[in-house]
Amino acid sequence: MIPSVLPTYNRAPLSFVKGEGAWMIEADGRRFLDLGAGIAVNVLGHANPILVEALTTQANKLWHVSNLYNISEQQALADKLVDNSFADTVFFTNSGTEACELAVKMARKYWFEKGHPEKVEIIGFDGAFHGRSSAGIAAAGGEKLTKGFGPLLPGFTHLTWGDVAGVNDAISKKTAAVIIEPVQGEGGIRPIADDDLRELAHICKENNVLLILDEVQCGVGRTGKLFAHEWAGIAPDIMMVAKGIGGGFPLGAVLANEEAASGMTAGTHALACAVGGAVMDTVATPDFLSDVNRKAGLFRQKLEGLVASYPSVFEEVRGAGLMLGLKCTALNMDVVNAAYDAELVTVPAADNVVRILPPLNITDDEISEAVHRLDKAAAQVAANKD
Numbered sequence: 609m610i611p612s613v614l615p616t617y618n619r620a621p622l623s624f625v626k627g628e629g630a631w632m633i634e635a636d637g638r639r640f641l642d643l644g645a646g647i648a649v650n651v652l653g654h655a656n657p658i659l660v661e662a663l664t665t666q667a668n669k670l671w672h673v674s675n676l677y678n679i680s681e682q683q684a685l686a687d688k689l690v691d692n693s694f695a696d697t698v699f700f701t702n703s704g705t706e707a708c709e710l711a712v713k714m715a716r717k718y719w720f721e722k723g724h725p726e727k728v729e730i731i732g733f734d735g736a737f738h739g740r741s742s743a744g745i746a747a748a749g750g751e752k753l754t755k756g757f758g759p760l761l762p763g764f765t766h767l768t769w770g771d772v773a774g775v776n777d778a779i780s781k782k783t784a785a786v787i788i789e790p791v792q793g794e795g796g797i798r799p800i801a802d803d804d805l806r807e808l809a810h811i812c813k814e815n816n817v818l819l820i821l822d823e824v825q826c827g828v829g830r831t832g833k834l835f836a837h838e839w840a841g842i843a844p845d846i847m848m849v850a851k852g853i854g855g856g857f858p859l860g861a862v863l864a865n866e867e868a869a870s871g872m873t874a875g876t877h878a879l880a881c882a883v884g885g886a887v888m889d890t891v892a893t894p895d896f897l898s899d900v901n902r903k904a905g906l907f908r909q910k911l912e913g914l915v916a917s918y919p920s921v922f923e924e925v926r927g928a929g930l931m932l933g934l935k936c937t938a939l940n941m942d943v944v945n946a947a948y949d950a951e952l953v954t955v956p957a958a959d960n961v962v963r964i965l966p967p968l969n970i971t972d973d974e975i976s977e978a979v980h981r982l983d984k985a986a987a988q989v990a991a992n993k994d
């Protein structure tokens with residue numbers, strides 16, 4: 609009999625009943641260190657007092673009002689995002705997937721309004737993940753996402769990951785935009801080099817093509833800058849944000865410059881924006897971000913040590929900031945399962961990678977403890993391989 613929750617996920621046999629910062633407590637009382645953060649969602653960990661306060665204060669005041677009215681919390685969060693990014697304007701959504709829908713629509717509408725209705729095609733990259741809606745799977749293009757869901761939304765082509773030079777050849781008179789994650793998450797923690805991102809931004813500009821960045825997983829402080837593309841010193845035209853911006857409350861956004869947004873004329877929620885405002889107040893500060901960078905250096909150094917100790921389990925550490933990936937020589941799922949035995953939560957990704965995406969406020973002691981538990985897990989996997 610089909611379970612009452614549609615079985616679209618392979619779930620680990622774990623039921624967490626409580627969370628405290630970077631810790632999750634299982635129904636049987638075991639305490640797990642959380643290096644998944646709900647797949648890069650809980651940037652400030654579980655039950656963060658600042659976010660709890662923002663949420664409960666708002667919950668006692670006003671819940672949902674439609675976009676038919678001015679929403680002061682929405683306005684305040686939009687202002688914070690505009691003040692702290694390339695963007696001139698923001699539209700809020702509930703998720704990254706919806707942000708993808710709007711990013712695609714915004715790019716197409718822009719060219720339509722400019723008198724170029726033929727410019728509808730969007731160039732993406734292999735290994736991408738942009739959400740599971742019809743536009744999201746078409747934009748990503750991978751067979752794992754698209755098989756059986758045809759006919760797909762037309763107008764998407766895909767290049768090999770990192771083939772920036774290929775973009776020049778792929779652009780035609782019909783190209784509206786290029787879409788890329790500065791660090792691929794689901795694709796296996798694959799950062800694009802700063803030089804390549806600069807080159808891509810240049811190619812887009814030269815050819816009158818919009819650049820859409822998907823920072824749903826790598827944004828909101830995850831790489832040690834508020835947004836990952838800042839490392840390359842470029843600015844996109846349109847950017848998708850979600851996950852971390854709500855700190856665990858469902859919230860997404862599309863940020864855009866005035867020009868790219870100009871085709872859009874004419875929903876959201878006071879609660880989510882109140883939490884998002886508190887996330888921004890905490891994360892978008894130089895002290896917080898420099899601490900993310902310091903901790904990322906510490907974590908990475910410890911992981912490099914682990915890779916050196918267990919060559920039969922790990923091949924390399926990669927990623928940016930606290931968006932780290934352990935490319936495995938063993939099966940990544942064996943590492944993830946052994947980590948569960950060591951009471952540690954990690955997340956698998958494509959390309960045989962184990963993702964390390966802790967809350968950004970994880971402490972130094974928790975990083976040491978996490979590496980200790982990962983060491984235990986690696987020893988178990990190595991012993992089973994022998």
Ligand code: PLP
Pocket residue numbers: 647702703704705706708737738739740789793794822823824825826850851860
């Ligand atoms: N884009 C990227 C890069 C993602 O990692 C995800 C989710 O994993 C999405 C889009 C979809 O976001 P959401 O799950 O909030 O719909």
